[in-house]
Structures are given as C-alpha cells and as structure tokens.
Amino acid sequence: MPFVEILAVAVALAMDAFAVAIASGAALRIVTNRQTFRLAWHFGLFQAAMPIIGWFGGFLVRDYFLRFGHWIAFALLLYIGGHMLWEGLHHDEDDVCQDPTLGSRLIMLSVATSIDALAVGFTLAMLGLSIWFPAAIIGVVALLFTAAGMHLGKFLGCQTRLGYYAEVLGGLVLMGIGGKILWQGL
Template sequence: MFETILIALGLSMDAFAVSISSGICTEGLKSRHILRGSFSFGLFQFAMPVLGWFLGSHFRTAIQNFDHWIAFALLVFIGGKMIVESFEPEPTSCDDTAAPQKAGKTDIRNIKTLFALSVATSIDALAVGLSYSLLGKSIFSPAVAIGLITFSVCIVGFEFGKRIGYLIEKRAELIGGLVLIGIGGKILLEHLL
C-alpha cells in the first residue's frame, strides 16, 4: 500500500503543478472552479491507469519474461520527463498568449481547457496502469488511490497557488519524478534479485 501511495503522489505532481499555476494565474478562481478542476484531474488520473491496465492485459503473456524491464523503463521515462520539465524555464507572464502551449498557464474555468489539461496530466498514469498489468497486479485499488490523492493534492495546489505557489511549482515535478524513478528501480531489483 505504501508503494501505491508513493506512485499516486508521484503521478499527481503534474496535476499539482498545473493547479498551482492555475491558482497563481487565474484571477477570480472560485471554490466551484477548484472543486471542478480537482475532480477532473482526479477522475482522469483514476481512469487512465484502468485503461492502461486493460490494454496491457491483452498482451501480458507475450512479454511476461521481461515485463519488469518494461515497467522499469516506463517509470524511469515518466520520472525522467518530469525531472527534465522541472528545469524548463517558466514564462514570466501568466498570459496565455505568452505561452499558448504551456499547460500550467491556462484558464481552467474553461471546460475545454480543463479537459485538455486533465488528459495531458494523466497520460503518465496510463503507462503506470500498463506496468501494473504487465506485472500481473490488480489496478482498481491503486487507481482509486491515484484518483483520490490527485483530487486532494489539486485542491491544496489551487489554494496554495492562490497564495504563494510560485515558490515550489517546479520542485513538485522534480520530487514526483524522483519518486517514480525510485519505484521503477525497486520493481527491477525485486525481479532481478
């Protein structure tokens, strides 16, 4: 269970960073926007691992001899991507025109934008679901934990962003990436030893 919580926290860091950015950049962010945004992020973080698990279950037997390497590679890739993103420079403006493709610098009050951000921040969870499937582990409990933790973390992120979020936004992605790489290493060592 502890490993599941760490994975959930690691996966939630992209959504956490986006919620902090939205809290910083969105004027007039109300409680209903925060709840809707947090619910959307949590829902997609729940659904994507389930989808990945079902996709992986169709070809598990073909790759079961090296599935731990795939799980390791996926988690290292996801974690590495998060670490690299944590060092990318942020635009100096919260204006969408200054950074039209930067996920964290958009207005989550717009439903289409919220949907796009929810999908974008949960793609990593799809790969984790695939990893769980390849390892022959159940996905429902971890997916629920991932969704609930993401929901909770995002509420905190939005509120924090409204106050002083600019101080830790990138550190959250760095920590999340390191956690996922550590879990990938643990999975690999368990299978090799």
C-alpha cells in the first residue's frame, strides 16, 4: 500500500479523535501539557493497536466485529456523549467539568474513537498486506491530530463562549459521531 494511501486512511481515522480533542480542550479551557500528552498518547496508541488487533483477528472474529463493531462504538459514544450533555445542562457555574484525560472516561473515549480502525486491520489482512507500518502511521497521525485538537479547543474555549457550552457541544459531537458510525455500519 503506497504511503499516500496509508496517510489518507490515517487522516480519515484521526478525524473522530480530532473532534473529541477539540471538545475536550474547549471544556477544560486550561489545557496542560500532561493532559495533552495523556489524551494524544492514548488516542494514538488505541488508533495504532486497533488495526493490529483487527489484522490478527482476521477471519476468526471478522464477522462478529464487522456485524457489531458499529453498535459497540455507537453505544460507547452515546453513553459518554449523553453523560457529557446531561452534565453540561445540569451544572452550577462553580462546577468544574470532569477531565476527559483521566480514568475510565479516557479509556472509553480511546476505544470509541478507534473502533473504526479495527475494520482497517481486517481489510489489510484480507488484502494480505503487512500491518506494522500502516499501524505506526495511523497512531502517529492520531497522536498529532489529538494534540492539535486539544490546543485548538483550548483556544476556542478561551476566545469564544464555546468554553461555557463545551460539555454540551462535546456531548452532541460524540453522539453525532456515534450516529455516523452506526449509519455507516448499517
């Protein structure tokens, strides 16, 4: 597979992570290097690992994940997005939003934004192509897009009123991404 095609796939896969990172940065408004590293590292790691898992899983679990992977991603994103939406609509001005770069929220976001990379691994396995170089490129691109998204979100949250509505917007974005994944999978 030519490098340009791998890069195009990597950019397409990183768009979900980029959107979530923008919403996370806007919600946090003060984004530390540590938070940026945590979110970017996890998103990049999961984006790189999912195609490898899909490649190794190949034909063993191919039908199950191709049939239900979009439902899993939809359910995770709907849950997280719904929770963010609810918290954004039901909080006091003194409340501090939960840090999406910590704990189970970070893991669920990492899985949810990288589930579509599983299909790329299946596809590469069916084409008989190596997975290692594409997985590395996919991971690095996701890492870079996530880091950029965090800081773009921070800028938007500080410079506009987006920061006040970031949790609501972030929840709607996650639910929208989940709906898109479900729609594409049906």
